[in-house]
Amino acid sequence: MKTLKNYLYISAALVLLAGCKPSFENPKGTKGTADFTRYIAVGNSLTAGYADGGLYLEGQQNSYPSIIAKQMALVGGGKFTQPLFSEAQANGSGYLKLTGFTPTGSPVTTTVTENTAVRDQVTIPGFGNVILYTKYSGDINNYGVPGIKLQQIMYGPYGNLNGYFERLLPGAPPTNNTTYLDFVTAKDFTFFTDWLGNNDALGYATSGGAGDVLTDKTQFAQLYTLSIAKLTEKGAKGAVATIPDVTAIPYFNTVTVGAILAGVQKANPTVKDLYISARTSTDIDNLIYAPRAATATDLVVLTFPTSKIGQMVNSPAGMVPYGLTPYAPIDNQYVLDANEIALTKDYVTAYNTTIKTIAQQKGLAVFDAFTFLNDIKAHGILVDGVSANSNYISGGIFSLDGVHLTPRGYAIVANEYIRAINKTYNASIPTVNISNYRGVKFPN
Amino acid sequence: MKKLFLLLMWLSPAIVCAQGFQVNLNGQKQIGMGHTGTGLLQDGASIAFNPGAMAMLPENYIQAGISPLWFKSGFNGAGTNDVAFTKNRVATPFNAYGVWGPKDARWKVGMGVYTPFGGLTDWGNNWQGKYVLESLDLKSIFFQPTVSYKLTDYLSVGAGFIYNYATVDLQRAIPISDPDGNTGQARLKGHGKGYGWNAGVFIKASPEFTIGLNYRSEVKTNIKNGDAMFSVANSAQPNFPQPNTFEAGIPLPQTASIGFGYTASPKLLLALDVNYVGWHSYKELAFDYASNTPTLQDTHSPRNYKDAYSIRGGAQYKTCDKMAVRLGGGYTTTAVKDGYVTPEVPDANRYYLTAGFGYKVTNKLDLDFSFEYEHLFSRTQTNIESNLSGTFKSNVYIPGVSLAYHW
Structure with missing residues (x-):
């Protein structure tokens, strides 16, 4: 019995030992010179957590502002509420889902249409159809509205034209007349992030320069100055982000001229060139397009239906294969040609100069998304053993729409914001653990 | 039955690191004295510490310890507030020795089974570095038949052949999500073998002063036909062909030791060991897969270890005929250079303190307890291969017990 007792003592001692973990004294995070009591996020789809071609609950829950807010809470930040879709309508607007791969390895996506939050559709005269979503009426800290341009933030009726904005407003279309800027600044706040301006260039670019226009540089500067003045007028501090180079996203780098041509040449080796309808000048006022052979510097959009290539179509020269002759070039909307790229880049550079200049004047933190995403495109990024890059699907950062980010991508962005905020405001908000966030979901 | 149950509570199938993944736990009497023993004549553990000393042992031994x-x-x-800890898993390095020679003969033969290398680190499947490593369980068991011969009353030599049986079980997450958002899993599991030798010289310079020299060769251990198991979402599975096998090699390093013993009084024994471990042989950890795809390439992870040194000292004081208390300690330099620290072996310079208690149950039976505490200095690192960046801190607690029968 005595030995048994000894064993028990020894066992007890060993159990105690098992509790002796090394200890870490984390320096207590500090908010520095900023105040995170009420943080609001101003921006577009990226801010809302839009992903996979739609706004849905999981994307919202992984939005970069929500990630930042969680980390701010560790240094005394306040409550952060997002206009989430309900569980029952978790699929929000609907979104793209990867359902498999073709035998040649091309991804197959389908649109999720069940359990959406679509409540109605209205036709706004002179504008068109607007899809409406289930209204949200609670507190809001994340004001991200997919689709919004900086150019539209002072436009009163905009709440009738954008279903994502409309769902946050109490009124029904066409009665809404609150500007976005007034809406987000109605309630006092102590800190903001502002990532507006992407759509002022992106809308033009993703439509191949055909479906939208670039916001005038002067107008951009005026609106940016005005919005930052309004956001900082009561002493709030904040962080802004620059606009990424639109050519850094997989939307423009996945379906390439070379790849399409190689596919055509497999069946028909005599084909030498693809033809596109290309802008003839980088002068913004010169809208003349002409057919020419495509080169690697022309970018084809991710959504281009490649099956169109080679189909016999009517042309001034009779029936010709689509995209393979100057008589039936690939339509403008599918290609961001070299001149359009140059034009877009010029505008984005000007926008970013505005953003950085004003941020500096106001002492705001800047997350330079332009440089950051270009760097990822050039070199990839390696975090905690996960290597990520700008490739479609396999890169892990961009979601299935090729423009917006995956939870992993948004977490990486959140950390960059946090670093910028910490630097500018002498704060020490802890960064987030990237390995907790997923890339693209692969089907079984 | 109860006794057995409690003893079993301490057992679990694994072996763990100290200094790289070297485990210095080759005998309880020696652990108590700061793991010194190259220049001492304590017991059958001389097979591991210094085969040259074996012929000088005054008796024959059968012993085992854990x-x-x-x-x-x-x-x-x-930059984060996130702290991850290794899971509560217990490794069980063990040692067993048998030494025999006819009374008054100049020679002795022996057999040692011990675990000089190993590692058990289990960080779980939900920590920051899960894509680098979830868990590693590396075991290595040396089987060493040994002979020793006493050339003169003051000089003996000995040597043994080493057969190493090793098992490895490595798990990490793959950053590919399935439809439910779960990550993929990789598991490499296999066993292998290696050969080497261990030799030493023992000198009784005077009745009080003894010297030991020991060299143990590198043991190149190769794992062939290990199972390479990858499970990812079905649509991504063709990138990771199954079933698949891997080959890997680990060069367990050579060690050289010199040890001194000094019998200060009939009751007090002092010891000092200096130790070199040739870790420079561990240049990379390579996995060669039987089936490769563009996604699943062979991996060559640089390790580029550097040689490590340790100095150890210890004392044994016999409080009476039946009892001895032991104390010791030491300092070991890390084998892992800055930038190469990985969660599989979060190594750093370390010091250790040991204590031991010996009790003669009968004239022929020794019961020895040992306890070792190791503290690894905090190491803040960004790994060059994974960019995993942060601070590792480690402590090691090693109680031990052995029984030795001698005649």
């Missing part, structure tokens, strides 16, 4: 080991490591990601 040192359940708690490797408590923590990681704090750079």
